[in-house]
Each structure stands twice: as C-alpha cells, then as structure tokens.
Amino acid sequence: MLFNSLEFAIFLPVVFGLYWWVFGKNMRAQNVLLLIASYIFYGWWDYRFLALIALSTVVDFLAGQGMKSTHSNSRRKQWLWVSLIVNLGLLGFFKYFNFFIESFVDAFALIGLDVQSTTLDIILPVGISFYTFQTLSYTIDVYRRKIEPTSDFISFATYVAFFPQLVAGPIERAAHLLPQFGKARRFDYSKSVDGLRQILWGLVKKVVIADTCGEYVDIIFANSANLEGSSLAIGAILFAFQIYGDFSGYSDIAVGTARLLGFDLMQNFANPYFSRDIAEFWRRWHISLSTWFRDYVYIPLGGSRVGRSKRIRNVFIIFLVSGFWHGANWTFIAWGALHAILFIPLLLSNKNRSHLNVVAEGSVFPSLTELLSMMGTFVLTTLAWIFFRADTIGEAFAYFTSLFDVSLIDVPHYSGYRDLVWLVPLVLTFVWVEWIGRRRKYAIEELSNRLKNPALRYAVYFALMAFIFAFAGKDQQFIYFQF
Known part of the structure; x- marks a missing residue:
C-alpha cells in the first residue's frame, strides 16, 4: 500500500x-x-x-x-x-x-x-x-x-x-x-497535529518535488546517449532532488504517521544537501542505515581505533556493503566505492567530524566558505548519484563521458527543456523552505512556528494540500521500495 x-x-x-x-x-x-x-x-x-x-x-x-x-x-x-x-x-x-x-x-x-x-x-x-x-x-x-x-x-x-x-x-x-x-x-492532540504536519510535508516532497523531477529524469537518462552535456547535468541534478524528495518524503510520512499513533521514530534525514563535506553528508543522509552499519559492522571491525591501513579497509568495507545493501547491481557497489574514496581523505586528516553543528548556526545566510563547501559537496554527491541511477556500469561511464564534454556549456536541446522554466522556481522554493527549517526535524515545523496568525498558517497548509492534489496522479512508486 x-x-x-x-x-x-x-x-x-x-x-x-x-x-x-x-x-x-x-x-x-x-x-x-x-x-x-x-x-x-x-x-x-x-x-x-x-x-x-x-x-x-x-x-x-x-x-x-x-x-x-x-x-x-x-x-x-x-x-x-x-x-x-x-x-x-x-x-x-x-x-x-x-x-x-x-x-x-x-x-x-x-x-x-x-x-x-x-x-x-x-x-x-x-x-x-x-x-x-x-x-x-x-x-x-x-x-x-x-x-x-x-x-x-x-x-x-x-x-x-x-x-x-x-x-x-x-x-x-x-x-x-x-x-x-x-x-x-x-x-495527544498537539502530537497528532505535529504528525499531520510532517505527513503533509512528506507528501509535498514526494508528490510535488520527487515525482515531478522524476518525469524529466526518466526522459534524460533513457536518452542520455543522444543528449548534450548540459542536458545530462540537468538530469543528474534533478535526480539528486528526486531521490531526496522521494526517500526523505517517505521517512517524514512514516515518522508523522507513527506520531499519530503515539510512537516516536528516529529522524532519518537532516538536510543532507546542506552538508559541508561528505562525512557530514553521511551523518545526515539515511541516518538509520548509516548508524546501523556503524554500530554493527564498522565498530566491530575496529572502527577508527586501528592503524591507517585497517581504517582504510574498514571504510571501504562499510561503504561497499552499504552500496550492495541498496541493490544487486555493480552500479551500487561503484556508488559505495566512490563515496569511500571521497570519505577516506577526511578520515586520514582527522577532518571527518569537523562539521557537527548545523550550517550557518545563528545566522540567516551561510558564509562564503560554507556556501562553497555546500556547493562542492552537492556536486560530488550528485555525480555519485549517476552510478546509483544508471542501469549498468557501462551506462554510468557513458553518461560521465557525455557529461564532461564541450557540450556541457551548450543550451540544452532535449524536448522537455522549456517545461523546466516553471520547475526551477518550484525547486528553489523547496530548498528555501528546507533552509529556514534546517534546525528542525522537518522543514515546515519552523514555518509553522513563525506564522503566528492561525489564518495565515492554515492558508499555507491548504496551499500545500492544493499543490499535492495538483501534482498527484503520476503513479510513481517510492524509489527505495526496490531495496
């Protein structure tokens, strides 16, 4: 269901x-x-x-x-x-x-x-x-x-x-x-209302963001051999938002539903795309899985309290196993290996726990250093997602080859390009709401606290519901059902 x-x-x-x-x-x-x-x-x-x-x-x-x-x-x-x-x-x-x-x-x-x-x-x-x-x-x-x-x-x-x-x-x-x-x-009435809000935001992530991005992602990846690098870059970026909206949206609905029934579930996502390095990304992405592997695989292997070669071994094991957990395909193993390669320099330089706080804490906007770090981390994770989305290793490498071509700076020519004009402000608005709610367990919790006027607050809720109904009907299952 x-x-x-x-x-x-x-x-x-x-x-x-x-x-x-x-x-x-x-x-x-x-x-x-x-x-x-x-x-x-x-x-x-x-x-x-x-x-x-x-x-x-x-x-x-x-x-x-x-x-x-x-x-x-x-x-x-x-x-x-x-x-x-x-x-x-x-x-x-x-x-x-x-x-x-x-x-x-x-x-x-x-x-x-x-x-x-x-x-x-x-x-x-x-x-x-x-x-x-x-x-x-x-x-x-x-x-x-x-x-x-x-x-x-x-x-x-x-x-x-x-x-x-x-x-x-x-x-x-x-x-x-x-x-x-x-x-x-x-x-508990207040917990039930809070649960409904989180369900609402989860549905926005899934139906409005993930499923809409997914329509274009499917077209671009299915025709990647015939598209220029700029179109492929759009496809990779949209997939990054699709998989985040899809999976974190499911988690929000799950946590909110459990709260309706009086249960407390752990937070599974904590704004991973605002991470300043790969180590922080993995503390914020699919938290329940990454901590599971940490406690039941990484630490029993010795964790980071061993020599350099064993630390490298342990990191590769944890990321390769994590990749393989996601699916029976070499693409997932390659995705895990790539993240291990990105993570190891931070581990060896003792910088893997440099960013334990929320980005731009106490500030409305990030500093230039934080902004560049977030952008760099997002680019790296987006490139890694290409392996995750591709059907075969060969397709992933072909995608990379076409992506890093002189056509990367060309105007995209695929058939759905003009439709993206309205999708860009939609995604940017979503990112803005997530940004202002980055200190909360889900984004519109902060928005709800800021909107003191009940009429205005409920107007926002009804607007979000209207968006859900307007974008519904794409009939796309949750990506992580296959895992």
Whole structure:
C-alpha cells in the first residue's frame, strides 16, 4: 500500500479511529490492531510475502528466548547464528541470488569460458532489507546483553511489522522502538497535529518535488546517449532532488504517521544537501542505515581505533556493503566505492567530524566558505548519484563521458527543456523552505512556528494540500521500495 494512494487515505483514518476511540484504553488490544493493520498494509502488495516476515519474526523471537534461557556463551552464540543465517539467508536468496549467478557467468566469460546457467524468476519482497536489519538489531543487541529479550510475542511481532516504517524505514533499533509497545499510550492532540504536519510535508516532497523531477529524469537518462552535456547535468541534478524528495518524503510520512499513533521514530534525514563535506553528508543522509552499519559492522571491525591501513579497509568495507545493501547491481557497489574514496581523505586528516553543528548556526545566510563547501559537496554527491541511477556500469561511464564534454556549456536541446522554466522556481522554493527549517526535524515545523496568525498558517497548509492534489496522479512508486 502506497502512502500517496487513495487506499492509504482510507486505511489510516480507519486505523486511527479504531486505535484511539475503540481500543484506546487497552494497550494490548491496540498492539493487536497495529499488528493486523501492519499485515494488511504489507500484504496489499502480495500476501505471499507475509510468510517471510512471519518467519523472521518467529525465528528472532525464539532466538531471543533461547538466549534468555541459557548462560552459556556458546549456546547464546548458536542462537545468534540461527537468526543471522535465517534472516541473511532469506535476504541473500531473494535479493542477490540472480546477481551472484550472473556475475559468476560473466567472470568465466572474461577468460573465454562459456558457462550455461539458469536464473530464477524471483520477485523481490518489498522492504525486505529494511525489516531484516530491524529484526537483526534485536537479536544482536540481546546477544550483546544491551537489551533484555521480550516475552511478549505480540509486541515483538508488531515491532517487526510496524506499518509506518515497515517498507522503507527508518530502520529502528529494538532498544528504542520495542519498549514503546509495552507502555500505555494516550491521545495527544498537539502530537497528532505535529504528525499531520510532517505527513503533509512528506507528501509535498514526494508528490510535488520527487515525482515531478522524476518525469524529466526518466526522459534524460533513457536518452542520455543522444543528449548534450548540459542536458545530462540537468538530469543528474534533478535526480539528486528526486531521490531526496522521494526517500526523505517517505521517512517524514512514516515518522508523522507513527506520531499519530503515539510512537516516536528516529529522524532519518537532516538536510543532507546542506552538508559541508561528505562525512557530514553521511551523518545526515539515511541516518538509520548509516548508524546501523556503524554500530554493527564498522565498530566491530575496529572502527577508527586501528592503524591507517585497517581504517582504510574498514571504510571501504562499510561503504561497499552499504552500496550492495541498496541493490544487486555493480552500479551500487561503484556508488559505495566512490563515496569511500571521497570519505577516506577526511578520515586520514582527522577532518571527518569537523562539521557537527548545523550550517550557518545563528545566522540567516551561510558564509562564503560554507556556501562553497555546500556547493562542492552537492556536486560530488550528485555525480555519485549517476552510478546509483544508471542501469549498468557501462551506462554510468557513458553518461560521465557525455557529461564532461564541450557540450556541457551548450543550451540544452532535449524536448522537455522549456517545461523546466516553471520547475526551477518550484525547486528553489523547496530548498528555501528546507533552509529556514534546517534546525528542525522537518522543514515546515519552523514555518509553522513563525506564522503566528492561525489564518495565515492554515492558508499555507491548504496551499500545500492544493499543490499535492495538483501534482498527484503520476503513479510513481517510492524509489527505495526496490531495496
């Protein structure tokens, strides 16, 4: 079920009404309702995939109980391995089986051997990477004795399948989200209004910005071999805004929806395009994933507390694994490797934590140094996005070759160029709203605080809703559903 669909527009109010006004005084009944609603939400795509999420839930719940019932470290480790093998096995089969087979055949082809293979017609379950990492955080933290295993199966199953963030995150930690299912929740009008505002802004990001940019991105990337460098530059920039609006928009809707139900989810984006270097970008982009890899992969490898060569190794591992997490394609691995190359100089010069504060803090405008740093970081991340968007490594390199051509300074000639005249002010207005709200968890939170006049404030809300309806109907799924 899509957040930007009519089905969800009916589904959410029904769940909200039952949750607060029918089962509002019974926490367990609320959890049962959320579990049923979550399975309906997820099964809307394909009910067969419910078996996978149910299997992961049962295995990890039993693994937690198994670790609780023994003091033997070896037995606890065995239960952890059961969880890892089952979850990563399912993820590996459904997401990476064909990739490894095809790569194996291609490798033999390079040395002149023709190896016959048969790939399977495997459908990738929506959101499998997200809920796999979420449930693994539970068993790993139980094994590390950071949290106590729960004996409440309903709460645990709801934690795994919680519909606001099930399909595309944020990837919540058990230590943060799971205890919230065991606490009484009371309706809070101010939190609900705040949640609705964040949902509204998330829909603006998705429907108005991402989907509109996506129309032109699809045209440009599909015809990149026939376009001049200036058109390709436009395509890359628009994709940067498309993927940000698409993914951070989903996160805003997810966090806002959870808040409507009395839950607190972590912030997944913190204005990454206002970053002053690549290290800051990764502290602000897909925060739940980057911190997951930091805590469960990077630090166990030694993190930055090892020699130079191992630090470089650890950075490459974390970025390559992050790239591979995104998809079974060499383009994602190349995207991760490129970010590792950009990150390592900052790490080795101890500048990877130079920018921990909000840019232009205490000021309306950034300094010239900050502005140039932000622009440089945006250019680097935008160029890296070309690998992320391309279908093959060859297409990505061809795109770069045509991009950095003398035609880069030519007037764009692709058919949709004139339509961009109205898109530019739309994107610039979006950037301005994000800028003034960069200290907040979502942009229009600041805008709402500044608009003291209720009539003016609600006029802005209705204007945003009008934009959503005006731009709706493009029928583009969220990009991160494929991951």
